[in-house]
Amino acid sequence: MTLKDSDTKIAELIDAEARRQESTLELIASENHVSKAVMEAAGTCLTNKYAEGYPGARYYGGCGYYDEIENLAIDRAKRLFGCQFANVQPHSGANANLAAMMAMMKPGDPFISINLASGGHLSHGMKLNASAIFYRPSHYQLDDKTETLDYDSVLAVAKETKPKAILCGYSAYPRVIDFAKFRAIADEVGALLMADVAHIAGLCVGGAHPQPFPHAHVVTTTTHKTLRGPRGGLIMTDSEELAKLINRSVFPGSQGGPLMHIIAAKAVAFGEALKPEFKTYAAQIVRNARALAEGLMAAGYRLQSGGTDNHLMLVDLRAKNEAFTGADAEKALEAAGMICNKNAIHNDPRPPKLTSGVRLGTPALTTRGLKEADMKQVAVFIDRGICAKDDPAELARIRSEVAAFAGKFPMPH
Numbered sequence: 391m392t393l394k395d396s397d398t399k400i401a402e403l404i405d406a407e408a409r410r411q412e413s414t415l416e417l418i419a420s421e422n423h424v425s426k427a428v429m430e431a432a433g434t435c436l437t438n439k440y441a442e443g444y445p446g447a448r449y450y451g452g453c454g455y456y457d458e459i460e461n462l463a464i465d466r467a468k469r470l471f472g473c474q475f476a477n478v479q480p481h482s483g484a485n486a487n488l489a490a491m492m493a494m495m496k497p498g499d500p501f502i503s504i505n506l507a508s509g510g511h512l513s514h515g516m517k518l519n520a521s522a523i524f525y526r527p528s529h530y531q532l533d534d535k536t537e538t539l540d541y542d543s544v545l546a547v548a549k550e551t552k553p554k555a556i557l558c559g560y561s562a563y564p565r566v567i568d569f570a571k572f573r574a575i576a577d578e579v580g581a582l583l584m585a586d587v588a589h590i591a592g593l594c595v596g597g598a599h600p601q602p603f604p605h606a607h608v609v610t611t612t613t614h615k616t617l618r619g620p621r622g623g624l625i626m627t628d629s630e631e632l633a634k635l636i637n638r639s640v641f642p643g644s645q646g647g648p649l650m651h652i653i654a655a656k657a658v659a660f661g662e663a664l665k666p667e668f669k670t671y672a673a674q675i676v677r678n679a680r681a682l683a684e685g686l687m688a689a690g691y692r693l694q695s696g697g698t699d700n701h702l703m704l705v706d707l708r709a710k711n712e713a714f715t716g717a718d719a720e721k722a723l724e725a726a727g728m729i730c731n732k733n734a735i736h737n738d739p740r741p742p743k744l745t746s747g748v749r750l751g752t753p754a755l756t757t758r759g760l761k762e763a764d765m766k767q768v769a770v771f772i773d774r775g776i777c778a779k780d781d782p783a784e785l786a787r788i789r790s791e792v793a794a795f796a797g798k799f800p801m802p803h
């Protein structure tokens with residue numbers, strides 16, 4: 391029986407969501423549109439079975455095909471990132487980070503990272519997260535003038551707190567991360583370096599951002615952002631000793647049975663990312679981000695750090711109008727058919743629920759085939775949408791223009 395026949399309501403809602411995705415412009419930096427092949431693998435009979443354990447050492451019978459699938463996912467992940475070991479079982483990026491921390495540290499051990507407000511992720515030591523409940527985070531800072539990473543601050547905080555682990559990799563950082571510099575600091579204080587490349591993974595493997603290996607001891611990532619796979623996590627290392635600890639920390643340390651349908655979809659996405667076309671895609675993401683950034687700056691907005699080197703940008707709305715908030719802009723843009731999220735700007739005086747900025751990214755639009763000239767048009771739509779925040783009629787007008795524009799760029803097939 392099809393879904394439509396067995397559960398009309400859910401089928402209708404899924405159809406409505408598909409139409410929403412097609413008719414709007416997805417500007418959330420952490421989202422993407424997966425290929426039909428990835429989607430197909432995720433929706434298979436592989437959801438039926440338990441495969442607790444690892445290939446060749448399962449706690450359930452009947453896992454022969456699962457072993458082959460998981461081994462393929464592991465091999466492809468290792469080839470993509472150029473490393474020795476990969477664990478493809480984490481259900482999400484946050485799960486990957488928790489397991490990586492369990493492998494690197496004992497409860498109560500200190501680590502350093504950037505804080506949430508400066509572009510970090512909640513799994514990097516936000517006070518309500520397991521990373522801060524079980525470990526002891528301290529935070530390094532962005533440079534106030536350049537609004538980019540301040541490696542002197544990283545070293546100073548590391549020397550002061552003697553961390554077991556140093557975390558780099560961010561949720562809202564538009565510039566290149568110097569993994570070699572981070573490794574030098576980690577070596578100086580005897581810490582392990584963990585690079586969470588969740589956001590930039592696709593750029594790293596596509597040649598549009600330096601790779602975290604061989605510098606990082608442990609690399610974690612999500613598989614669903616620039617890497618364009620199903621929702622999930624991944625942990626890698628070059629150290630046999632850490633690999634054993636990581637495997638143990640994922641299962642049985644923090645998870646039970648792996649989501650094998652998702653692991654199959656990860657394998658498919660990794661296979662796509664190994665193809666030469668993915669390099670073209672990664673380069674286009676960055677070119678599109680630069681074009682969007684230029685368009686927005688020309689319209690009077692300021693970008694944190696003055697621009698972008700990767701797939702995302704932080705737009706400081708105050709340069710356009712002191713009264714504009716991130717919350718207002720997010721709402722207005724959604725009404726105008728453009729989806730983004732409010733985001734704090736460095737040293738933002740407004741609270742996190744309001745903020746003075748929005749975070750915009752180009753991975754999803756690049757998947758739909760938009761190029762630099764199209765991004766200039768997107769910048770015009772964004773500016774018009776934000777400025778029309780109190781004008782519902784104008785927002786509706788923009789929304790229909792945006793829908794017509796989006797219609798020219800098909801979803802992946």
Ligand SMILES: Cc1ncc(COP(=O)(O)O)c(C=O)c1O
Binds near residue numbers: 420
């Ligand atoms: C840097 C970073 N790490 C980890 C995560 C967590 O990923 P997930 O939402 O899959 O748990 C995110 C999510 O946005 C992220 O930006």
